[in-house]
Amino acid sequence: MDELLKGRRSPFTGLIISGGEPLLQLDSDLLDQLSSFYEWIDIETNGTVPFTMSKPDNVFLSCSPKLATIKLTNADWYKVLIPDKQDLLRTVEHLAKPTRIYVQPVEVGGYESAITQENIRKCLALCSARGYRLSLQLHKVVGVR
Template sequence: MMQERQYRINEIFYSLQGEGFWAGRPAVFVRFSGCNLACPFCDTDFSGYELMDAGTILEHVERWGKCRFVVLTGGEPALQADNALIDLLHRHGYYVAMETNGTCQPPQAVDWLTVSPKTSFVRSRGVRPVVERAHEVKVVFDGQAEVSDEKIKAIHYYLQPCDTGDEGRNREILYACIEYVKAHPKWMLSLQQHKILNIR
């Protein structure tokens, strides 16, 4: 008998989407453990994870029965998430979004793709986005690095202030984001609403 694929899952939880186009929408977040980048501002601890097959992931997601919106995030979900998992979620009536750094090709079955290129912060040299199309591009901006969407074609483009952990620096970055968006109206400002609301 062939063993079902196991996914490394950091956590599965229910909250509001805090960023980008879907900000404010209730969502079940499936956070995959592990990433191929090492961004200095990453706030996710990947030291712990649980191995789950697709059926077990679905069982966890179904704990919040009324919510039919699932966000695959990480880390880097494109390293693990596949069409088999997404197809299972689809069969149970879920709309599946994915948040990726764009350096790996995502599963074709995903309903909504958010690419957040991290090239300005990447410590792993030579890693570049390979995704050419997405529903939205979300760039984390530190007020200094050049803003680039890596020529990714998208419907929506968001600029998000980098959270440095320093209140004064964060305020400077926010003002720089506002000025950049005003000067480049292709972009819209994305704030991390979950941090403002102090929720997960």
């Protein structure tokens, strides 16, 4: 890998590492090499594995927890699905100070459906009441598949 990337930069600005649980496979050598190749890297994790490596400045940890036992305590931001994972908000609030918390409405039957619209209203109420940020899957809102 060193020889492949040595002295080169990616034609793309960033890299998102996702799928399954990336922290099970990722090691510090690979992360260091990739961080010199990309301007930024976002590691999307469910929080079941702690991040114990040294983290380059251009690497960000996004945590979207599925379980109340969150082992990733140093995420750059957390995202909680509403209403499916709303019970995790208090746990995330405890971990997140002062990290950002995003709430994302669960889409059921399209963004025009009554259920999805209600989920959006719940998210907006949480943003207003608690200072969370709204996260929408924009490609779904505008109809891109």
